[in-house]
Amino acid sequence: MSEKVRVMLSEEAVDKKIQEIGEQISRDYEGKQVHLVCVLKGGSFFMCELAKRITVPVSLDFMSVSSYGSETKSSGVVRIVKDLDEPLKDKDVLVVEDIIDSGRTLSYLLEMLRDRGPKSLKLCTLLDKPERRVVDVHVDYTCFQIPDEFVVGYGLDYDQRYRNLPYIGVVEFEDEEVID
Numbered sequence: 001m002s003e004k005v006r007v008m009l010s011e012e013a014v015d016k017k018i019q020e021i022g023e024q025i026s027r028d029y030e031g032k033q034v035h036l037v038c039v040l041k042g043g044s045f046f047m048c049e050l051a052k053r054i055t056v057p058v059s060l061d062f063m064s065v066s067s068y069g070s071e072t073k074s075s076g077v078v079r080i081v082k083d084l085d086e087p088l089k090d091k092d093v094l095v096v097e098d099i100i101d102s103g104r105t106l107s108y109l110l111e112m113l114r115d116r117g118p119k120s121l122k123l124c125t126l127l128d129k130p131e132r133r134v135v136d137v138h139v140d141y142t143c144f145q146i147p148d149e150f151v152v153g154y155g156l157d158y159d160q161r162y163r164n165l166p167y168i169g170v171v172e173f174e175d176e177e178v179i180d
């Protein structure tokens, strides 16, 4: 089997939308400092691009939770692999994710972060696959709603590969040509 990636959202389309969302966040948080919480690894590319486009003061922190392993669907088990360095008490926290799929990861995470006493807690995602939702999650900022296809690029992986693609694509599998 060989793989190729079909483009779903071009680099230009993604960049343009991140700029728009960055401007919207800058307006909504005017006069405040926004504390971005990146969910590793998937959220890292989006978080960096988004942070560059926010014009109010920004601070950053990172956490890592694991729910998928090398599978293409959620196991439903969410495990904290790396916790945040800083407390969230009285901060205006914006969680930054690459994708909301079943909603299991974020519903678990938001509940846990809310217990830490942030002044406000909002969620921003690059991609949302509403058809796949199993657990309800309120998303404050969504760049793109996409159909139920397994996507890669801009931080999203297939078995840890393709995160570095500067666009969103779909991996297509093809049979190798048989050479005799």
Ligand SMILES: O=P(O)(O)OC[C@H]1O[C@H](OP(=O)(O)OP(=O)(O)O)[C@H](O)[C@@H]1O
Residues within 6 Å of the ligand: 039, 040, 041, 042, 043, 065, 066, 067, 068, 069, 074, 097, 098, 099, 100, 101, 102, 103, 104, 105, 106, 156, 157
């Ligand atoms: O809505 P859900 O069904 O819970 O799926 C979304 C989560 O799954 C992926 O992370 P993954 O656990 O694969 O880790 P990664 O970010 O390191 O790739 C993705 O980055 C989201 O965090």
Ligand code: HPA
Residues within 6 Å of the ligand: 068, 099, 101, 149, 150, 151, 152, 156, 157, 158
């Ligand atoms: O479509 C996806 N691609 C990569 N990782 C994911 N995690 C949940 N959904 C996806």
Ligand SMILES: [Mg+2]
Residues within 6 Å of the ligand: 042, 068, 156, 157
């Ligand atoms: Mg992943």
